[in-house]
Amino acid sequence: MTLAAHNISLHLSGFDLLRNVSMQVQPGAVTAIVGPNGAGKSSLLRVLTGEMAPTAGEVIFNQRPLNDWPVQLKAQMLAVLPQHSLLNFPFTANEVVGLGRIPHQTGTNRDAEIIADALKLVDAQYLQRRFYTQMSGGEKQRVQLARVLAQIWLPCEHGEQFLVLDEPTSAFDLAHQQLTLDIVRQLASRGVGVVMVVHDLNLAARCADNLVVFNGGEVAAQGSPEQVLTEQLIDQVFGVKVTIARHPATNKPLIIS
Amino acid sequence: MPTTRESWRAKEWTSSLRRIRSPWLLAILALLLPAVALFSMTVGTVSISFVDAWHAMAVSLSADSQAVTSQTQVILFDIRLPRVLLAMFVGSVLASTGAVMQGLFRNPLADPSLIGVSGGASVGASLVIVFATGLFGSSVVESGVLMGLSLVAAGAFLGGFVATILVYRLATSGIGTSVTTMLLAGIAIGALAGALNSLLSYFADNDMLRQISLWQMGNLSAASWSKVFIMALVSLILLLRFPADSAALNALLLGESEARHLGIDVQQVKRRLIVLTALGVGVSVALAGMVGFVGLVIPHVVRLLIGPDHRWLIPCSALAGAILLVIADSLARVVVLPAELPTGILTALLGAPFFIVLLLQQRREV
Numbered sequence: 001m002t003l004a005a006h007n008i009s010l011h012l013s014g015f016d017l018l019r020n021v022s023m024q025v026q027p028g029a030v031t032a033i034v035g036p037n038g039a040g041k042s043s044l045l046r047v048l049t050g051e052m053a054p055t056a057g058e059v060i061f062n063q064r065p066l067n068d069w070p071v072q073l074k075a076q077m078l079a080v081l082p083q084h085s086l087l088n089f090p091f092t093a094n095e096v097v098g099l100g101r102i103p104h105q106t107g108t109n110r111d112a113e114i115i116a117d118a119l120k121l122v123d124a125q126y127l128q129r130r131f132y133t134q135m136s137g138g139e140k141q142r143v144q145l146a147r148v149l150a151q152i153w154l155p156c157e158h159g160e161q162f163l164v165l166d167e168p169t170s171a172f173d174l175a176h177q178q179l180t181l182d183i184v185r186q187l188a189s190r191g192v193g194v195v196m197v198v199h200d201l202n203l204a205a206r207c208a209d210n211l212v213v214f215n216g217g218e219v220a221a222q223g224s225p226e227q228v229l230t231e232q233l234i235d236q237v238f239g240v241k242v243t244i245a246r247h248p249a250t251n252k253p254l255i256i257s
Numbered sequence: 258m259p260t261t262r263e264s265w266r267a268k269e270w271t272s273s274l275r276r277i278r279s280p281w282l283l284a285i286l287a288l289l290l291p292a293v294a295l296f297s298m299t300v301g302t303v304s305i306s307f308v309d310a311w312h313a314m315a316v317s318l319s320a321d322s323q324a325v326t327s328q329t330q331v332i333l334f335d336i337r338l339p340r341v342l343l344a345m346f347v348g349s350v351l352a353s354t355g356a357v358m359q360g361l362f363r364n365p366l367a368d369p370s371l372i373g374v375s376g377g378a379s380v381g382a383s384l385v386i387v388f389a390t391g392l393f394g395s396s397v398v399e400s401g402v403l404m405g406l407s408l409v410a411a412g413a414f415l416g417g418f419v420a421t422i423l424v425y426r427l428a429t430s431g432i433g434t435s436v437t438t439m440l441l442a443g444i445a446i447g448a449l450a451g452a453l454n455s456l457l458s459y460f461a462d463n464d465m466l467r468q469i470s471l472w473q474m475g476n477l478s479a480a481s482w483s484k485v486f487i488m489a490l491v492s493l494i495l496l497l498r499f500p501a502d503s504a505a506l507n508a509l510l511l512g513e514s515e516a517r518h519l520g521i522d523v524q525q526v527k528r529r530l531i532v533l534t535a536l537g538v539g540v541s542v543a544l545a546g547m548v549g550f551v552g553l554v555i556p557h558v559v560r561l562l563i564g565p566d567h568r569w570l571i572p573c574s575a576l577a578g579a580i581l582l583v584i585a586d587s588l589a590r591v592v593v594l595p596a597e598l599p600t601g602i603l604t605a606l607l608g609a610p611f612f613i614v615l616l617l618q619q620r621r622e623v
Contacts, residue, residue, distance in 0.1 A: 049518065050517075051514050051517070071517070071520045071521065071522055072520035073520075074520065075518060075519050075520025075521075076520070078518070079518065080514075080515070080518040082512070082514070082515060085511065085512065085515075086363065086511065086512040086515075087510055087511050087512070088363070089363075089365070089510045089560075089565040090560075090564060090565060091510070091564065091565055091566070092564070095507075095564070095566060096511075099507055099508055099511060099519060100519070102504050102507075102508055102519045102520065102521070103519055103520035151519070
């Protein structure tokens with residue numbers, strides 16, 4: 001029961017966005033995708049979530065081809081947080097998070113509890129009745145995070161659940177970055193498979209069980225952060241000379257540029 | 258330190274609560290509509306007091322109604338009641354489809370006419386006025402042909418339908434319907450329709466020209482019971498169907514791929530809502546001409562009061578649209594006594610300043 005890409009290629013208007021990419025997102029583990037800008041990270045997420053059909057290859061989701069799942073069942077198991085949100089209507093935070101309950105039929109009362117809990121988890125309960133359009137960038141992103149958390153709040157009987165995050169921490173201050181990583185780890189320990197695109201290599205090293213490094217539409221390396229993050233690879237992929245040390249407290253790789 | 262942070266946060270959210278709770282607004286509007294409709298029954302060239310109106314209605318409901326057909330009764334039941342009902346149904350259809358289109362296009366300034374239906378309808382109506390009048394003479398064109406509907410109405414409906422199909426086709430490709438392309442295609446088809454209309458007006462004689470421009474102003478004075486029944490049926494279909502797609506519209510406000518990730522079949526929802534809107538607006542325009550601003554202003558104002566949740570926005574807009582059109586039509590009957598103004602002029606006259614005030618307010622908030 002995984003979310004897996006098998007030999008995915010994606011050609012779009014004459015460009016090779018992805019070439020022969022294979023990777024797996026395991027339930028109960030955090031997979032981080034890193035790579036330079038334009039390396040194909042977001043394209044891979046689009047293919048993994050079914051937004052784009054690959055030119056070649058196949059995405060298998062809980063033992064079935066992704067597009068064979070009925071849309072509503074799929075939505076009960078797979079939640080996606082985009083990098084940017086288009087929402088420009090004055091919903092309150094409660095209403096935005098409530099949208100995450102659309103695929104479920106748990107009733108208004110249970111949904112209200114879940115909405116309140118999800119907002120509390122992302123430190124946004126004070127935003128409950130405020131208008132989304134009047135929030136700061138970080139507040140908006142926390143509310144959207146709460147929305148996708150609410151979508152997979154309860155386990156699903158049809159299969160393992162997965163959460164896809166595209167740069168979830170880009171608008172966050174240090175405290176909320178830490179909070180997001182804690183939430184992600186918490187979800188993984190509950191059995192959810194998390195896959196996220198991040199830019200901060202140290203953050204990825206600290207949080208991920210599995211690290212996928214992208215370069216030019218191909219997978220340059222994948223494995224545990226300890227295996228993958230070498231001075232040579234970072235020079236080869238990002239073109240930056242760095243020193244890799246060990247974090248004094250966690251003993252995870254620490255990249256010093 | 259944490260206590261001051263909390264109190265600051267608490268103060269902030271209380272200041273931005275919405276003005277009215279949705280069930281309250283729905284209840285207020287539902288009470289207001291019959292009151293406004295009753296009032297509208299008493300207004301017109303012949304003013305009839307509430308007591309007389311009530312009396313006449315009570316008499317006609319009792320068994321021996323055939324015996325007493327007073328002038329009052331004729332005015333009330335053959336002229337005013339169908340007119341008030343037609344205004345209610347047209348208003349509710351225009352406002353609710355406006356709410357739907359604003360949600361679908363994720364644009365609070367969208368309008369049901371955006372999908373080309375109004376432009377196409379006006380070309381259809383002008384075509385019939387110019388060519389059919391030339392061929393058969395004006396009596397055939399105006400008198401009933403199809404189920405008590407004029408040829409002009411049929412032409413308008415067909416024109417609206419054809420234009421909507423064109424816009425939809427232009428915006429639909431292998432990967433689905435793009436609302437952005439649809440918006441642009443709607444503008445293009447609208448411009449084309451405007452040009453065709455001008456061309457037809459150029460070739461029309463004075464009589465036709467007056468007919469065309471009167472039709473474009475929107476007019477409820479030709480209301481009849483057959484029109485009321487058709488409009489009531491359409492209004493009923495729309496208002497029964499829309500609630501099933503309210504949650505989908507809410508999700509669509511997040512964006513199309515987000516809605517898909519929430520388990521919504523976006524393409525199907527889009528197609529269904531566009532067909533329903535084309536039907537509703539097409540029939541409204543065919544029966545009452547171009548009544549502007551209801552579909553744009555009403556959903557916008559309702560959203561300011563209760564927020565963008567379509568489960569409440571659509572029914573509240575329908576009621577508010579009905580109320581606005583009944584009031585506008587009542588005014589149209591009395592502002593230039595003993596003559597009447599076309600209703601469309603009144604909705605624009607009432608709607609436009611209101612809308613400008615809203616825009617100014619919004620500018621201040623941003």
